[in-house]
Amino acid sequence: MNKHLKQIVGCAAVLLVSACAFDGGLQRQEDKADPYENFNRKIFAFNDGFYENVMFPIARGYRKVTTPFIRERVSSVVANLQEPISTINHLLQLRFADSAQSLGRFALNTTLGLGGMFDVAQGWKLPPDKTSFNETLASWCVAEGPYLVVPFLGASSPRGLSGTLVDAVADPVYWVTYNDANISAKISYPYAAVKYTSFAEAYADIYEDLKRNSVDFYSTMRSAYRQNQSRYRCRFAPEPTAETYDFDFGIDDEDAFDEVEE
Numbered sequence: 001m002n003k004h005l006k007q008i009v010g011c012a013a014v015l016l017v018s019a020c021a022f023d024g025g026l027q028r029q030e031d032k033a034d035p036y037e038n039f040n041r042k043i044f045a046f047n048d049g050f051y052e053n054v055m056f057p058i059a060r061g062y063r064k065v066t067t068p069f070i071r072e073r074v075s076s077v078v079a080n081l082q083e084p085i086s087t088i089n090h091l092l093q094l095r096f097a098d099s100a101q102s103l104g105r106f107a108l109n110t111t112l113g114l115g116g117m118f119d120v121a122q123g124w125k126l127p128p129d130k131t132s133f134n135e136t137l138a139s140w141c142v143a144e145g146p147y148l149v150v151p152f153l154g155a156s157s158p159r160g161l162s163g164t165l166v167d168a169v170a171d172p173v174y175w176v177t178y179n180d181a182n183i184s185a186k187i188s189y190p191y192a193a194v195k196y197t198s199f200a201e202a203y204a205d206i207y208e209d210l211k212r213n214s215v216d217f218y219s220t221m222r223s224a225y226r227q228n229q230s231r232y233r234c235r236f237a238p239e240p241t242a243e244t245y246d247f248d249f250g251i252d253d254e255d256a257f258d259e260v261e262e
């Protein structure tokens with residue numbers, strides 16, 4: 001395991017421990033849901049400025065110089081490269097059929113779909129079923145922790161940020177370029193730029209609509225994030241253990257019945 005990978009895994013572990021320590025259990029307490037609001041609002045304002053002045057102008061420029069067909073092919077390739085991440089996480093969630101489905105989608109779309117440009121797996125009755133390490137942790141009842149706004153990435157939590165870090169390591173592009181720094185610089189960075197530009201182009205209009213129609217944009221985005229996270233369920237909670245007591249007192253049922261008859 002190289003130094004970079006150790007740092008990512010270490011950060012994820014620290015975030016998970018902090019989430020569990022903060023919540024003190026599996027359920028988040030509402031009065032502790034956003035204890036860092038003042039700090040979060042500052043990061044939120046920074047992110048909003050970055051999106052409006054850097055990311056969205058790039059995304060709109062990308063929209064102007066491409067056609068819907070090209071953008072669909074790019075987003076399809078990016079989505080296909082995420083299938084191995086879903087494959088691994090379905091497996092960790094003990095959803096073996098879903099894991100096989102994601103793996104089948106990746107194999108079909110990478111080959112017959114020309115590197116993922118076309119979703120031919122749909123025609124084979126293999127619809128997409130995206131999942132993440134965040135959902136894996138939730139299914140194993142790991143606490144979400146307090147609400148966090150992460151620079152550049154936006155709304156998150158200790159569990160969500162841990163999931164993002166682990167999913168980044170599970171990305172097949174990371175492993176293809178793992179052993180060669182020169183290849184990594186030539187592939188990973190352009191891939192990340194294309195990935196996030198495609199994402200920004202797809203969601204820029206939604207972001208702007210929410211911003212225009214919100215009295216408190218920060219609260220709106222926080223509520224949207226929490227609502228999205230509420231979809232995740234704890235599936236493998238340990239069975240509650242209850243103490244049982246024996247009130248027999250050494251008297252057989254038949255003996256007690258005979259005494260009542262007498």
